[in-house]
Amino acid sequence: MPASAQLDPQWSKRRTEKSRRLALVRHLADGPVLRSDDIVTALEELIAPGDRVALEGNNQKQADFLSGALARVNPAKVNRLHLIMPSVSRPEHLELFERGIARKLDFSYAGAQSLRIAQLLQDGLLEIGAIHTYLELYARLYLDLTPNVVLVAAFKADRQGNLYTGASTEDTPTLVEAAAFRDGIVVAQVNQIVDDPGQLPRVDIPGSWIDFVVQSEQPFFLEPLFTRDPRLIKPVHILMAMMAIRGIYERHQVQSLNHGIGFNTAAIELILPTYGERLGLKGKICKHWTLNPHPTLIPAIESGWVKSVHCFGGELGMEDYVAARPDIFFTGRDGSMRSNRALCQLTGQYAIDLFIGSTLQMDGLGNSSTVTRGRLSGFGGAPNMGHDPRGRRHASPAWLDLIETDDPLARGKKLVVQMVETFQNGSQPTIVETLDAVEVGRASGMPLAPVMIYGDDVTHVLTEEGIAYLYKARSLEQRKAMLAAVAGVTPVGMTHDPAGTADLRREGLIALPEDLGVQRSEATRSLLAAKSLADLVLWSDDLYAPPARFRSW
Amino acid sequence: MPASAQLDPQWSKRRTEKSRRLALVRHLADGPVLRSDDIVTALEELIAPGDRVALEGNNQKQADFLSGALARVNPAKVNRLHLIMPSVSRPEHLELFERGIARKLDFSYAGAQSLRIAQLLQDGLLEIGAIHTYLELYARLYLDLTPNVVLVAAFKADRQGNLYTGASTEDTPTLVEAAAFRDGIVVAQVNQIVDDPGQLPRVDIPGSWIDFVVQSEQPFFLEPLFTRDPRLIKPVHILMAMMAIRGIYERHQVQSLNHGIGFNTAAIELILPTYGERLGLKGKICKHWTLNPHPTLIPAIESGWVKSVHCFGGELGMEDYVAARPDIFFTGRDGSMRSNRALCQLTGQYAIDLFIGSTLQMDGLGNSSTVTRGRLSGFGGAPNMGHDPRGRRHASPAWLDLIETDDPLARGKKLVVQMVETFQNGSQPTIVETLDAVEVGRASGMPLAPVMIYGDDVTHVLTEEGIAYLYKARSLEQRKAMLAAVAGVTPVGMTHDPAGTADLRREGLIALPEDLGVQRSEATRSLLAAKSLADLVLWSDDLYAPPARFRSW
Structure with missing residues (x-):
């Protein structure tokens, strides 16, 4: 092995420069x-x-x-x-x-x-x-x-x-x-x-x-980025969570998944031990997770739903709880958690059955973006998990379930679900004709519009109206019609001919709550296994310690 | 942080079991x-x-x-x-x-x-x-x-x-x-x-x-898996290498890439300092590599073509050479190389412009497999790099060059090239009607046929006949015709109407050597910067030490 001194200077400029700089600060260091x-x-x-x-x-x-x-x-x-x-x-x-x-x-x-x-x-x-x-x-x-x-x-x-x-x-x-x-x-x-x-x-x-x-x-x-207070979960979140469990997780036997930030997915986590339990789904779905240590997952963990959680990062206040559940979380010999964003993203990309995300805007083809006028918010990890990894070669029941042909060379698909309310704050439509991202991309001189999740990567769109099973679409037109059918009274939804809804339902291309056996009247906060952070602390056996700003009870 | 002893046994079964086992072997260890x-x-x-x-x-x-x-x-x-x-x-x-x-x-x-x-x-x-x-x-x-x-x-x-x-x-x-x-x-x-x-x-x-x-x-x-003796490189490999450089690397400005095992890509590496140099391409293409330390890359490195190489693993005999070129390779403070297959695969998947592979069989749609009857050889890393990563959001000139529409939501594409001779050993057709993998998958009870690279992920097929620019195909039929046009006298090639070739050439859907300014007569071994392992040792300033089995000169 040639030592530094014998290296040809022409091929070791980086090392020489590093040595030069290190020498300059030696006197500032022990x-x-x-x-x-x-x-x-x-x-x-x-x-x-x-x-x-x-x-x-x-x-x-x-x-x-x-x-x-x-x-x-x-x-x-x-x-x-x-x-x-x-x-x-x-x-x-x-x-x-x-x-x-x-x-x-x-x-x-x-x-x-x-x-x-x-x-x-x-x-x-x-x-x-x-x-x-x-x-x-x-x-x-x-x-x-x-x-x-x-x-x-x-x-x-x-x-x-x-x-x-x-x-x-x-x-x-x-x-x-x-x-x-x-x-x-x-x-x-x-x-x-x-x-x-x-x-x-x-x-x-x-x-x-x-x-x-x-x-x-x-x-x-x-930053305690993944802490969601269950008190802010509304009945509409719960209705959508019930549809997700029946119409997607149960239907496709989703065993491994990622949840991001948001009240929609927090609601799913919090009704697994109540609604999910009653459906007899424990041990059948939602066993393996790539996920930050969400406090709202505590009741599902304590009820025995969860077999493993690998984490991108930590979550303030969850340290002792995680350390006390080493059978579930990845922890070191010292007892504390090990997170690793690269490996967790890799797992979220290549090994899980389902990614479920939310967005600020979606167009009529299912393209979505969190970029809105004047903001360059970036992508984070969502697009990495929110697409079908075409280099995947192993099968799982959910992955195989999305095959729609009998071609011997057909392959399965990752489930990429967008779960959105048709309006934000009751007034701003989520489902729009053109994404703001197109104009932002142009104005910022970007080579491409900053699209978060592309429509052709989305397999399911879930709104408070119902589920569009986009992976079943046989044409772009049909795809548009399916999405419009669950887009409510947004501009995109208004383009939909209600007479077509019955056909789409009959063919199983979309499903309304009643098609899934989901009772709207049941979608109340009483389904939540924890209704507040205080409840989560109780569930955790006092191991979860919410950050001060959340301690308002 | 709860110490092991205080953990609830119900949540720490793995740790308890590990402690139990470790205790059993303590007496066998210091x-x-x-x-x-x-x-x-x-x-x-x-x-x-x-x-x-x-x-x-x-x-x-x-x-x-x-x-x-x-x-x-x-x-x-x-x-x-x-x-x-x-x-x-x-x-x-x-x-x-x-x-x-x-x-x-x-x-x-x-x-x-x-x-x-x-x-x-x-x-x-x-x-x-x-x-x-x-x-x-x-x-x-x-x-x-x-x-x-x-x-x-x-x-x-x-x-x-x-x-x-x-x-x-x-x-x-x-x-x-x-x-x-x-x-x-x-x-x-x-x-x-x-x-x-x-x-x-x-x-x-x-x-x-x-x-x-x-x-x-x-x-x-x-195992010295990536050592290829330049003596075994044939004129046909050189012809194909010339086409790759002119018709793909130069045309799309490919700056970062992966080469796998094989004489085809070894030929490309060995004519960069001769043919590539003459075309004035140094500093313009092939700058950043994800690659094992191929001995055949030495002349290109020594001639100043290569800015960086990150490696999946090492290569026997290349240790001293790599250690002496730290500006190019990833090395540690001690001077020796650091490889990391996970990170290198990640880079090969998400960051490079081009993957170029070879295969034992390809069907008329470009699906390929190295699985042949009676053999379950597996996939390795090729499919991971040999597809368009749909979670990619950054652009590069080559990636953008594959956009074929003016849709503002269009995205670029990774170049996935299959480089194959139409026949192996002069008798066995490489391009076939049905992959053996389909039957092997069925016979082995696999849920899917073991396809290495899927045709719909392939952007270019390069044979000794020419290049099919598959990413330009506007229909499945056209895609088939393009591939058949470069499939020579294989069963698939025989389905092609030679009269159609002129149309495909005129539309730029396929290119023959003469369309690329590649002279068949020039495709001789004299273009190789090194003609033997001994030449590579010379190029390396005696730093490369081929394993004994290759030392036959």
Whole structure:
């Protein structure tokens, strides 16, 4: 193995440059431990103008001490950075562009900052490489977007740089590997530094992958993104949840699935132990999950519905509950959860029977987007799970059940369900003639309209009116008619000839609640296994500890 | 965090069972170091009847000391195992079934053992769960196929169980994580045990994920699967390579790609520095690769064509060359390569412009399979890369170039190319009316025919006759006609009316060599940048060390 010194300089420019930069900050560090007070100076030496920098803004965990420090570097020294971020979520992420420190952005998701990104783009201060799904963004780190520097967050480190990322592992290993193995520089902020590996609960990332650790002033910020208060679940959510269980989960024998954020799917989780139990479905459906640790899944877990849950990330307040249910969740030898967004997305893409999502807008062909005027919110992970993975070769009952021909070369399909109320807040139609995304894409100069889930990937649309079994459509026209038939009084719904509904029902192309044996009168909050977060705490045997902002009972 | 002792036994059965088993072998080990002589006894205690066992048979690296030991356990103690294996490659893998130690198999690939698997299946000694692509199989480890025990291989370990997997990391971290974080048991065979972490070149997998390490009698077996001797490249391969470069890579501006095993793609690699250079394409195409370290890529690397290569696994003999080119390959702080099949497959699926494959059989619609009568060879990674990933949302010039409409919601496409000679060995047609896979699937009781790449995922078919641009087909009939037009004198080709060829050429639906400016007379071995392995060694500055069996010059 040639040692660094013997390498041909022509083929080891990255390594030489890394060594040069590391040498500049040695005096600010004790081995791999950087002094917190010197972090701004250190970043000014470690990062060069035009560098590609992967900054850990995740769905939940934020490397906020490092992003804050980066926003304070001297733009005369560090500028025109190309930022690569799974999630753009903090105000200082965009200050970087306002100050000229960063110039280009490749990202997956931008929740609260979506409006400001669009504004900066318009003002010419920010240039977008592309908006990705999570897996695509990770993939490019190993192809054409290899980072020069990676800035991440962990709970703890030892003095050799070994990291404990625990329940909030999320994207960290995937970001770190791309730099650690291509002569990039890895800096991790941690809440606490201990002396020896033995004092870490466990090692999630080896110290040989990390160049520097630095203790942050405050523990990193964690967003409880997946906590839904059952008190806000309305009867219409429950009606739709009943239809989902009867008309989709039971009908196709859905054994493995992903649920996202939202009251619709929270309602499904909360009526499994009541409505689902009465239908005799326990042990038959909804056994394996790729899912953040939703508090609303607690009653189903406690009632024995759930066999396994693999998590993208953690959820604030769920730590002790998860640690107390190791037969269900993935946990380490120390007892705490292990999440891993890359592996969980991979599982959600390739191995589950069903993805069920919600959206802000859907057109008459089932194309949907959460992008609305003036907002570039990105994709996150939904499109990655919300499509039929054509590289899949293993079968499952649900997957096979979607075959509609007797061609010996026919293959099954993942169930991709869109579950939407026809109107939001009673006034804004969800099902529209043209997605705002088309105009946003054009106005922002994007090569394509930012469509979240494409209509031709959607197998079922479920509204409060009924279910359209789109995978059965034999033509584009029929597909439109089926969707319009469950689109209520939206503009798209109004195009539907009610006389056609009977035909579509008879042919099994759509189903109304009564076709599924779902009684509208039964769709009341009394079906919810937990009606409040306090109920969830009770179900959890006091192991679930809701964050303060949810503690209003 | 509740400690193990305080956990409700009802929710921690896996952890209790793991503790019970570990206690039974403590006397055979010094901390995590198992005595090699006791390996059979240890496996008998660590593995229970009916367990799911993930056994590391990879494309290249084999946990052969452990699989050999497992084949020697007492079937009265250990039986009916459910094996999960990326690659079934060694005779003892099937002895496990013959002896009743194992019963069920989920796998991805079975090269040399494909005939025997089919035989055992027929004899009722083996039951197949499913045949997967690599990514699917990994995904199921985190869903419904979580292993009780994982048996893997590494180069070195220290006495705390930290592992150095180096250039041959391959599938190991992905297999280990599934057990380490769900109270499964992880045993790693290693070639060498050192005392301290400091004596390891680097840590690839932390000791907190590993229960036992055991020194193997012999270094683990590594298969040089991706070494192709340039002497065996024929003029027809060179002709096809010229067409690929002009008619596909140049035309669509293919900047990132995967090449698999085979003389076809080896020929492309070897004429980039000659033919490609003359066309002025350096720096314009073929910059980023997901690829094993093919020796035949050396001349293109040395001539400055290649910006990055991320690898699925290592390649015997390429270790020093790769270590000496860290600007191109992913290497660790110690200088040796890091491969990672899961991440490389992910990149090959989601981030590259083009996948190009070969096959043993293709039907008139472009469906292809390497399964032929009596052989269950599995899929490996090809279908995972050989399809259009519908969850992709970022654009690239090649991807956008395949859009054929002006629909604002149109999306681009990955290029999926099948490159085949119309006949194998001059007599067996490659392009056939019906795939053998259809009959094999039926005879084996598989729910679906084992199709490798589906025709509707293929965008281009390239034969020695020409290129069919299938993504331009406006109907199934036209697609068939295009493929038949380049199918030569195979049964499928004979169905083609030669009079139609001119129309297809004029419309740009197919292209013959002359349409691409490719001179048949130029397709000689003199275009090869290296004509033998000895030439490759020269190109590599003596850093490439071909395995003994290839050293015949």
